[in-house]
Amino acid sequence: MTMKNNTVMVGEGVGFERIRRITGYLVGTLDRFNNAKRAEVADRVKHGLSDQMEQL
Amino acid sequence: MIQQIVKRDGRVVPFELDKITEAIYKAAQALGGQDRSMAEKLAADVVAYLEQKGNETPSVEQIQDAVEHTLIENGHARTAKEFILYRSTRTRVREMNTKLMKIYEDLTFREAHENDVKRENANIDGDTAMGTMLKYGSEGAKQFDEMFILKPEHSKAHREGDIHIHDLDFYTLTTTCCQIDLTRLFEDGFSTGHGFLREPNSIQSYSALACIAIQANQNDQHGGQSVPAFDFDMARGVAKSYRTLYRANMIKALDLEGVENAEKLARDAAEKIEAENGIWPAVDAQNGYTELEFALLAPAAGEETVKKAQAFARRYADREIDRHTYQAMEALVHNLNTMHSRAGAQIPFSSLNYGTDVSPEGRLVIRNLLLATEAGLGNGETAIFPIHIFKVKEGVNFNPGDPNYDLFKLACKVSAERLFPNFSFIDAPFNLKYYKPGHPETEATYMGCRTRVVGNVYDPSREIVNGRGNLSFTSINLPRLAIKANHNIDFFFEQLDQQLNLVIDQLNHRFKIQCGKKVKNFPFLMGQGIWIDSEHLGPEDTIGEVLKHGTLTAGFIGLAECLTALIGKHHGESQAAQNLGLEIIGCMRKRMDEESAKTGLNYTLIATPAEGLSGRFVRLDRQRYGSIPGVTDREYYTNSFHIPVWFPISAYEKLRLEAPYHALTNAGHISYIELDGDPVKNLDAFESVVRFMKEVGIGYGSINHPLDRDPVCGYTGIIDDVCPRCGRHEGEAIELEKLQKLGLYRHLNAQTLGCCGNPEEEADRIVNPVE
Numbered sequence: 001m002t003m004k005n006n007t008v009m010v011g012e013g014v015g016f017e018r019i020r021r022i023t024g025y026l027v028g029t030l031d032r033f034n035n036a037k038r039a040e041v042a043d044r045v046k047h048g049l050s051d052q053m054e055q056l
Numbered sequence: 057m058i059q060q061i062v063k064r065d066g067r068v069v070p071f072e073l074d075k076i077t078e079a080i081y082k083a084a085q086a087l088g089g090q091d092r093s094m095a096e097k098l099a100a101d102v103v104a105y106l107e108q109k110g111n112e113t114p115s116v117e118q119i120q121d122a123v124e125h126t127l128i129e130n131g132h133a134r135t136a137k138e139f140i141l142y143r144s145t146r147t148r149v150r151e152m153n154t155k156l157m158k159i160y161e162d163l164t165f166r167e168a169h170e171n172d173v174k175r176e177n178a179n180i181d182g183d184t185a186m187g188t189m190l191k192y193g194s195e196g197a198k199q200f201d202e203m204f205i206l207k208p209e210h211s212k213a214h215r216e217g218d219i220h221i222h223d224l225d226f227y228t229l230t231t232t233c234c235q236i237d238l239t240r241l242f243e244d245g246f247s248t249g250h251g252f253l254r255e256p257n258s259i260q261s262y263s264a265l266a267c268i269a270i271q272a273n274q275n276d277q278h279g280g281q282s283v284p285a286f287d288f289d290m291a292r293g294v295a296k297s298y299r300t301l302y303r304a305n306m307i308k309a310l311d312l313e314g315v316e317n318a319e320k321l322a323r324d325a326a327e328k329i330e331a332e333n334g335i336w337p338a339v340d341a342q343n344g345y346t347e348l349e350f351a352l353l354a355p356a357a358g359e360e361t362v363k364k365a366q367a368f369a370r371r372y373a374d375r376e377i378d379r380h381t382y383q384a385m386e387a388l389v390h391n392l393n394t395m396h397s398r399a400g401a402q403i404p405f406s407s408l409n410y411g412t413d414v415s416p417e418g419r420l421v422i423r424n425l426l427l428a429t430e431a432g433l434g435n436g437e438t439a440i441f442p443i444h445i446f447k448v449k450e451g452v453n454f455n456p457g458d459p460n461y462d463l464f465k466l467a468c469k470v471s472a473e474r475l476f477p478n479f480s481f482i483d484a485p486f487n488l489k490y491y492k493p494g495h496p497e498t499e500a501t502y503m504g505c506r507t508r509v510v511g512n513v514y515d516p517s518r519e520i521v522n523g524r525g526n527l528s529f530t531s532i533n534l535p536r537l538a539i540k541a542n543h544n545i546d547f548f549f550e551q552l553d554q555q556l557n558l559v560i561d562q563l564n565h566r567f568k569i570q571c572g573k574k575v576k577n578f579p580f581l582m583g584q585g586i587w588i589d590s591e592h593l594g595p596e597d598t599i600g601e602v603l604k605h606g607t608l609t610a611g612f613i614g615l616a617e618c619l620t621a622l623i624g625k626h627h628g629e630s631q632a633a634q635n636l637g638l639e640i641i642g643c644m645r646k647r648m649d650e651e652s653a654k655t656g657l658n659y660t661l662i663a664t665p666a667e668g669l670s671g672r673f674v675r676l677d678r679q680r681y682g683s684i685p686g687v688t689d690r691e692y693y694t695n696s697f698h699i700p701v702w703f704p705i706s707a708y709e710k711l712r713l714e715a716p717y718h719a720l721t722n723a724g725h726i727s728y729i730e731l732d733g734d735p736v737k738n739l740d741a742f743e744s745v746v747r748f749m750k751e752v753g754i755g756y757g758s759i760n761h762p763l764d765r766d767p768v769c770g771y772t773g774i775i776d777d778v779c780p781r782c783g784r785h786e787g788e789a790i791e792l793e794k795l796q797k798l799g800l801y802r803h804l805n806a807q808t809l810g811c812c813g814n815p816e817e818e819a820d821r822i823v824n825p826v827e
Contacts, residue, residue: 002789004789008791009789009791010768010791011788016779017764018764018775019475019763021728021760024726025443025504026438026475026476037670039690040701045730047710049706049708050706
């Protein structure tokens with residue numbers, strides 16, 4: 001907590017946690033991923049759900 | 057006259073002729089030579105040669121050159137060759153030492169964020185003292201094993217990145233993982249190696265001891281630990297708790313009704329029924345206990361009173377057992393995320409399989425474990441461990457009307473919120489063939505990120521999951537084989553076959569070392585009979601025979617890049633590539649099956665998880681072959697048989713294409729898809745993906761979705777740039793007042809700034825004047 005212009009401020013320098021599954025394990029934050037895994041997470045694209053019936 | 061020499065490190069030391077004599081004599085000895093005086097004469101020649109060249113203070117390298125020259129000049133070619141070999145081995149050892157010291161230097165002086173080695177495994181904190189100590193040991197052991205333990209051809213293939221021997225640091229020490237049968241372990245109690253624990257008697261003790269068992273076993277192996285039927289194992293703890301709760305409430309009720317000697321009366325009745333009929337008060341009240349108890353108590357306490365007391369005891373026991381089970385599961389999740397293993401560097405890698413126990417006790421376990429996971433840790437954080445695996449089975453939990461269908465729905469909801477559970481599918485044909493209803497040990501389960509052990513060539517009468525696990529695995533760099541084949545498919549398959557032979561030979565080499573270990577080397581895994589049949593062994597017995605129930609496994613990386621290198625397309629974009637992909641993986645599986653048939657050992661094929669490996673292979677290949685589009689142009693090779701993560705494809709198509717590989721990879725597999733948006737808002741879509749997995753024959757799958765958390769306001773969900781709850785950017789500070797309007801930080805204000813603790817005390821504080 002810090003003071004700024006007589007106002008109490010919270011959270012300076014606190015990042016968001018981003019939980020990801022990479023090899024099947026979850027990891028609490030991207031900071032611990034090695035370089036290759038970070039690159040893989042950055043490259044991921046989403047998979048749509050629209051064409052289910054065609055596939056079935 | 058030579059008086060001094062210059063050592064490799066630059067120091068100048070007195071010259072000793074004997075050292076040259078000794079080196080020459082040793083080289084000659086290696087070839088059967090015995091003539092020491094000849095070695096002395098040659099050493100004198102070496103000195104004469106150096107002096108003739110006018111070198112008064114030679115370096116070690118120059119002396120060695122002179123030795124080689126002199127030996128050859130004097131017709132000792134074979135001794136010269138031996139000396140050169142000795143010299144080059146020494147050089148490699150020296151280089152290795154330097155390399156190791158460089159690694160140690162980086163481990164010591166660089167932080168994890170700038171040192172990839174420290175982040176090799178994301179769940180080990182490389183910045184801590186014990187994490188670093190573990191790394192010193194691990195890196196040292198790897199170098200030692202490479203130099204002195206591995207066969208030279210295996211060492212070379214590993215060093216150069218043709219194959220990757222996983223957990224090389226543990227090569228001479230232990231095996232990978234085990235599927236723990238807790239029910240068996242708890243019977244009559246067990247010892248952790250540091251003290252004896254009695255058979256537990258309540259669900260709280262059951263869950264606490266489950267954690268301890270996982271932790272203790274983790275220290276005997278280098279992989280993770282799995283419980284194949286957690287619901288069945290814990291159900292007995294629920295039953296015991298219920299017995300205690302019902303009895304206690306019965307006593308209270310009778311006492312309040314004014315029955316004399318209520319405690320003795322109720323206790324005697326319960327003990328008599330247990331002794332004569334072998335039953336306790338059960339959660340569903342269906343086993344006849346209530347009627348027997350009524351008959352015993354009514355004469356003394358009166359029919360009306362007993363009826364009332366029984367209804368009271370039932371009502372409160374029902375309520376309390378639910379709460380106790382929840383608390384036990386909550387404690388378990390907390391414990392498995394905080395307790396340490398392996399010198400404190402990590403928490404145990406734990407997996408819990410459940411979902412098929414339809415007993416009321418088992419259902420209580422499943423529901424409360426899911427609810428505790430949904431609630432999250434102390435501040436609502438998502439729990440990283442255990443890995444939850446919900447076993448999906450038609451007729452048990454898959455369709456409306458199935459006894460555990462409600463729990464399947466709940467599992468989908470919790471997974472949509474917390475990424476766990478994953479889903480395993482007993483109905484996939486390759487899993488179904490082992491399934492025997494009523495025998496949870498025949499339900500195929502998964503360990504950690506994907507390992508699967510159920511089939512058993514060594515003992516086909518024991519095709520069960522309990523007490524078994526993987527012994528070791530080694531992965532093949534598929535893209536490199538494809539690059540080397542230069543579009544020649546036949547040549548590729550020839551190379552693949554050679555590589556498989558090499559891997560099988562290496563797995564067998566490691567297995568022989570593992571077999572020489574003794575029970576006393578694994579005080580928990582073998583000493584407590586966790587591993588199948590080890591209960592029949594004594595501390596000094598070797599474990600070779602019982603290890604044969606485990607699996608010896610080849611794996612692979614980068615099928616997608618391999619196919620692109622071979623035919624220009626990967627299996628997500630071309631049916632021809634998919635056919636070729638299945639042929640490649642099918643060929644690998646066939647080779648493992650052949651080896652199993654030949655040896656009676658469980659040679660199997662895994663879709664490698666590639667924690668640290670995906671980056672290593674591609675780095676080495678880019679150095680060798682340059683950046684090849686679609687092959688070596690990214691920082692990683694694609695995981696096992698997955699469609700590349702960057703390739704746009706629908707969830708259903710991805711699963712449909714990956715499913716056939718699940719059938720081929722009998723040592724383990726996983727498929728996941730990346731879902732956009734917040735799946736909690738569309739649970740039907742989430743469930744439809746899980747159902748689709750089952751329909752197309754996926755063995756083990758999970759659904760990824762963004763799961764972010766703002767530690768300042770506690771919001772969990774998707775956060776892009778701005779937290780949807782408190783509105784702050786990453787790293788940005790926010791007014792306390794704003795948070796308090798959200799109902800947070802209510803005890804904090806300008807007066808209590810910088811303090812925490814007792815709210816009453818805080819309220820009494822006054823501002824200290826600043827003058």
